[in-house]
Amino acid sequence: METKSIMIVGVGGQGSLxxxxxxxxxxxxxxxxxxxxxxxxxxxxxxxxVTYVRFGDKVYSPIITEGEADIIISFEKLEAARYAKYLKKDGLVVVNTQQIDPMPVIIGAAQYPEEVLTELTDKGLNVEAMDALSLAIQAGSPKAVNIVLMGRAAKQFDIPYERWITAIENTVAERFVEMNKKAFDLGYNY
Amino acid sequence: MKKLLIGNQAVACGLYDGGLGVVSSYPGTPSTEITEFLSKYDDIHSEWAPNEKVACEVAYGASLAGARSSCAMKHVGLNVAADPLFTLSYTGVNGGMVICVADDPAMHSSQNEQDSRHYAIASKVPMLEPADSQEAYTFAKTAFELSEKYDTPVILRMCTRIAHSQSIVEFSEKVPAVIKDYEKNPDKYIMMPAKAMKRHPFVEERMGLLTELAEDCMYNTVEYNSDEIGIITSGCSYLYVKEVMGDSASILKIGMPNPLPVKLIKDFASKVKKLYVIEELDPVIENHVRALGIDVIGKEKFSILGEFSQQTIAEAFGMNDKVGVSADSVIPPRPPMMCAGCPHRGMFYVLSKNKITVHGDIGCYTLGAVAPLNALDSTLCMGASISGLHGYNVARGEETEKKSVAVIGDSTFMHSGMTGLVNISYNATNSTVIILDNSITGMTGHQQNPTTGYNIKGEIAAKVDLEALCKALGINRVRVVDPYDLKACETAVKEELAVAEPSVIISRRPCVLLKSVKAKPSLNVDADKCKSCKRCMGLGCPAISLKDGKAKIDNTLCVGCGVCKQLCAFDAII
Structure with a gap:
């Protein structure tokens, strides 16, 4: 199997780890x-x-370069645009529509390109935008944005739903398991 | 057993399974996790030392005592530990000793891009360089045998991509930790001229033996695939080469960058028509190959700057067919910044407002340099804020003494700020030093230090009293302020700059990210009262932005520190 490349991008502190x-x-x-x-x-x-995840029969490089990513999972709109050039021709961007202003925008030294996702779609990129923050809040915590997006991206993998749920149970601290399972489900069935 | 581990955890496991007894380190990205993971084992001694020189000397002492020992540091940390390193090369070891050093090509979290291989060459010590977590484990584990067999410390060189990338590791059986006998041996361990003179030939002889080892060892491997193209490479560059070239080129992978083999390289070069050296940072392997009289393509094609990737290799060989699509809009950068509620912000605001010249140091507070605070004038290395301020004031005199300060964190002050402060009192400048005491080592991810009152395991430890320490170092004026109180900060800074004697201001409040720090309710802006004066925006707080001309506070980020509230002349922040 050829190596698959997944990028997880966002703003420091959003839970990409x-x-x-x-x-x-x-x-x-x-x-x-x-x-x-x-x-x-x-x-x-x-x-x-940015976090790079690569898998296959034998993976050499731990990083992903331009035009290589099969999926980009972005926790924030601007970050999706920043890393869009890493996407493969037939790749997919799953993006949370949340907007977090970077400091240059906050202090008025730069402008936030509000319509940047439309721009990417117009250029032929396959972009799936979703309000993952609302779904995360619905699941019980705004911090679950990461798992909502994973849920949405999960369908792109050849891995059954139950295995993802087991992985959540094995990874997340016990008291957050139910909330994260709900978040995953909301993303998966979006 | 197979596990997905970051390189640093693999090093920790390798050292532990190799029979480690003692580890002493100072945190530094990208090396910190090695010691953090080791601290989880209760049957070995682990500690955070105040700096890398101390850490290296502790590891030396433990080795002398007969234990297998280690110390870990970032590349610039090895500059600090260079003094013991060069003479450790002469004394050699009793128990095996491994010095882990992590380079940071592309400077993800560092002030320079130095190449640690030069230290191995200059100190005449063997160096190993893994390319993934499995090798990090194996190399760390076997480094102890190498160390004891050749009577030398061994440097294990990591780099950011190997240190912080996870790959699968298969473990092998643990070597039990034993303490070898200690025997008094002045000719080996007392490095005074007459004795050191006798040890130097041993060092040279050892390098000869290690070069023989390099010709045929598990660390240097050859893949013969082609007689057209041969590539000598190492570390993560090897991974990028394999990703692009697969089995279409012959590869000599160097896992021991010092000493480099001679016959192996000559033999490899003779079997290929075109020879390349692909290595990040300096042309260390390339220079060695050229010195052997072999024609090679290296830095003219593969940059001395920054990191490589598979794209670098593909482009160099004209094989890059991957193109990405970008938006036409300008994507504003998202630089790192001080967190909402960061205790450093208030003090930096005061310094910036009063146009003070600020000599900075290494830590989270280096972020005081970015807009809109733009508070820093210089940042060099650990501790340089204080000694640099003294030099600056010596050169310019009273004129700058009243307008300049040094800022340094609590951990950095313990690392190498104290000696600079002694110099200020001893050589008498009326300098003002601000210790930004956030009660933790922040930037590297919350490590304890001698001022926090806890050790690496979170157990209660002796706590250095900063006020008493500064007084003991000869500073009579020492005062403490709360950086959330802007008025108090401003008064303290103005008064201490004005007096004709050296002084220390301790700006004290724990890091807002500490679990022990409880956030207060978020503040809000009363839009009716906000006059759009943008004064609060001058703080550069990520929680405050402008919406429709009015200030707005992001309730998910605000921790209620109240610094912005003190700036608002219209009581709009509630």
């Missing part, structure tokens, strides 16, 4: 060779963050 942990563990259990790569440290302080 849990999403990649869940996905990584699940893929190992499914018997794939897996590499997960993320950068810690300064970029985590509210900056743009």
């Amino acid at each position: 849990l999403a990649s942990k869940l996905l990584g563990r699940l893929l190992v259990d499914e018997g794939y060779d897996v590499k997960v790569s993320e950068v810690h440290g300064m970029s985590q302080r509210g900056g743009s963050v």
